[in-house]
Amino acid sequence: MKHSTDQDLLTFHWDADRATGAHVAGCASCxxxxxxxxxxxxxxxxxxxxxxxxxxxxxxWARLAPSLPDIAPRARLWDFGFRPLAAxxxxxxxxxxxxxxxxxxxxxxxxxxxPRPPAAAELAELAELxxxxxxxxxxxxxxxxxxxxxxxxxxxxxxxDVSAExxxxxxxxxxxxxYRQASRRAGQPAIxxxxxxxERVLLDVEHGPSQLTRAERDALARRxxxxxxxxxLRVLSSRIRAGGKTPPSxxxxxxxxRKRA
Amino acid sequence: xxxxxxxxxxRAKAGDREAFREIVESHSRHVFGLAFxxxxxxxxxxDVVQETFLKAYRGLARFEGSSEVSTWxxxxxxxCAVDLLRRRKGGFSESxxxxxxxxxxxxxxxxxxxxxxxxxxxxxxxxxxxxxxMERAAFTLRHFEGRSIREIAGVLGVRAGAAKNCVFxxxxxxxxxxxxxxxxAR
Numbered sequence: 317m318k319h320s321t322d323q324d325l326l327t328f329h330w331d332a333d334r335a336t337g338a339h340v341a342g343c344a345s346c347x348x349x350x351x352x353x354x355x356x357x358x359x360x361x362x363x364x365x366x367x368x369x370x371x372x373x374x375x376x377w378a379r380l381a382p383s384l385p386d387i388a389p390r391a392r393l394w395d396f397g398f399r400p401l402a403a404x405x406x407x408x409x410x411x412x413x414x415x416x417x418x419x420x421x422x423x424x425x426x427x428x429x430x431p432r433p434p435a436a437a438e439l440a441e442l443a444e445l446x447x448x449x450x451x452x453x454x455x456x457x458x459x460x461x462x463x464x465x466x467x468x469x470x471x472x473x474x475x476x477d478v479s480a481e482x483x484x485x486x487x488x489x490x491x492x493x494x495y496r497q498a499s500r501r502a503g504q505p506a507i508x509x510x511x512x513x514x515e516r517v518l519l520d521v522e523h524g525p526s527q528l529t530r531a532e533r534d535a536l537a538r539r540x541x542x543x544x545x546x547x548x549l550r551v552l553s554s555r556i557r558a559g560g561k562t563p564p565s566x567x568x569x570x571x572x573x574r575k576r577a
Numbered sequence: 578x579x580x581x582x583x584x585x586x587x588r589a590k591a592g593d594r595e596a597f598r599e600i601v602e603s604h605s606r607h608v609f610g611l612a613f614x615x616x617x618x619x620x621x622x623x624d625v626v627q628e629t630f631l632k633a634y635r636g637l638a639r640f641e642g643s644s645e646v647s648t649w650x651x652x653x654x655x656x657c658a659v660d661l662l663r664r665r666k667g668g669f670s671e672s673x674x675x676x677x678x679x680x681x682x683x684x685x686x687x688x689x690x691x692x693x694x695x696x697x698x699x700x701x702x703x704x705x706x707x708x709x710x711m712e713r714a715a716f717t718l719r720h721f722e723g724r725s726i727r728e729i730a731g732v733l734g735v736r737a738g739a740a741k742n743c744v745f746x747x748x749x750x751x752x753x754x755x756x757x758x759x760x761x762a763r
Contacts (some may be wrong), residue, residue, distance in 0.1 A: 323741075357751070359751070359755045360701060360705060361721075366613065366619055373603060373604075376605040376626055380627060463664065463710075466663060467710070467711065479739045480742065
């Protein structure tokens, strides 16, 4: 007789699937294991949740309300009887006419007017704005990457399943590539260097096995922690958070030396 | 309740702050319960509650009403808790370091039984603290929230197989930690 696995028994505990139920009913050994697993998950319920009184919601609101901006109601076209599908041909025609008018105006304006070069101040302002946007987005990306690296570095000893982390990399890697390219274009070698290194680690994890042996797990943890990827990531992250200023470009080795010291 | 919630969301979307206050007041305790189970820490749970409602407020325009308001809020809360746990992971790992199974008393009566109860409670907390952020989140959502594996995968942003593994790994770790305590308590 083939016994149920622990996973089957847990699935049965939560979802009560019939096949496992029928087996457990006639198998004392699986019934005993099911009972043990149930006791374990129920033991977790013993971790008491501190009670919050009836007025808790009011307290939360009192703390929250000052930080909430006003919501401006968004008027939508269909609130006034507009039917998007019915009006689609008319809208398309209108858009086409507008595009033609804009192209014609641009063409004529280009022929009649001498283009004015943007002032240096405008260019500087634009560059600063672009940089601020990049830093804000980048900061969030670094935080997410750090979380994945931490999960990997702190994975339990022994064979470990990293498929969850690999799944998260499918989003992180393309984003990392974009930020790396953007930082290179923006002339930020320090950021580009860290993202470059991060990408190599992430790529190796993504293309590696989803089940890591103890040796593989240790090697990965060493690479993340000892080789300093995580440290550089944190330094960059904290500098960006500290004020969105362009981080200076210390050589990676000097950072590591400082860490070891 | 759900009808009232949906009406409140519609009013809040239209700029009515009072409507959002109603949502906050009626869901805070449940959100706190979930946040505490996921973080194991009152202070962190309070942060998660604040963050959840702030995010919900900012995301009101994107809430289409395809799920219940409570489900929507719990999804945001779970994500906030997962983010927070990932940031604090170092602290959680440390709490699981000691393995003092041998220190359990042999006979239990009166004060000793109380001490054992407190020890078991401590062990449960420590064992939950040993779970990774993903494992703790997945287990809480599965066991306490009754979410399906597919829903958990959606909340955590991972594949269903990975979510399932997280739940099973969590139970395996709990079993490893709590097995000796339960045996000793008998």
